[in-house]
Amino acid sequence: MILVAVLVIEVMARLALEIRERRLSQLRGGVFAVLRLIPLVNDIVPLPENRREPTENEFVRKHEEGHSELRHGILRNLAKVALLLLAVWLFAFLLASRGMSLVEAVLWLHLAAIPFRTVFHLYCWHQEYEADRYAFEKLGKKVAKAAMRDLAVSEIPYTKLFAVIYREHPTVAIRSQKILNKEIKAGQGRAA
Numbered sequence: 001m002i003l004v005a006v007l008v009i010e011v012m013a014r015l016a017l018e019i020r021e022r023r024l025s026q027l028r029g030g031v032f033a034v035l036r037l038i039p040l041v042n043d044i045v046p047l048p049e050n051r052r053e054p055t056e057n058e059f060v061r062k063h064e065e066g067h068s069e070l071r072h073g074i075l076r077n078l079a080k081v082a083l084l085l086l087a088v089w090l091f092a093f094l095l096a097s098r099g100m101s102l103v104e105a106v107l108w109l110h111l112a113a114i115p116f117r118t119v120f121h122l123y124c125w126h127q128e129y130e131a132d133r134y135a136f137e138k139l140g141k142k143v144a145k146a147a148m149r150d151l152a153v154s155e156i157p158y159t160k161l162f163a164v165i166y167r168e169h170p171t172v173a174i175r176s177q178k179i180l181n182k183e184i185k186a187g188q189g190r191a192a
């Protein structure tokens with residue numbers, strides 16, 4: 001059956017991604033890493049992003065101001081609603097027109113959502129870059145750099161590939177590359 005084959009491919013691909021992540025980050029995945037391999041379960045497993053809460057500072061406040069100035073929350077919600085409608089349509093189509101069972105339809109929906117989720121993440125990332133740029137223009141390079149270093153201390157380092165699959169936020173490494181043309185990696189101290 002095609003469905004089973006595609007699900008096996010999904011599990012294998014996620015396993016390869018986890019192994020690559022462990023190797024590159026040198027961090028253990030824990031129980032969440034195992035849960036991320038299981039179809040459907042991986043749709044709801046939370047991904048911890050920070051070791052501790054990032055410090056609230058001027059840059060963070062301006063970044064948030066940028067989000068609201070640029071209407072990011074509304075746009076993000078509209079994108080979510082559009083994706084949800086698409087999912088409802090696909091679900092109804094699979095059940096009614098293709099005569100699938102409920103379980104089959106849910107699993108196909110889960111698979112179809114993977115590329116859409118990735119695109120949605122990239123859209124969210126784009127908003128983060130815009131909010132960063134907004135804050136950068138208001139506060140300047142020095143403040144932005146200090147804020148990125150601050151953030152790097154609290155962030156759990158994920159690779160770009162892993163982040164685009166699982167995270168709505170770009171990593172500090174990507175954000176600092178975007179606004180400072182310099183990659184500040186998570187785990188690097190603020191003293192540098």
Ligand SMILES: [Zn+2]
Nearest residue numbers: 063067128131
């Ligand atoms: Zn943001």
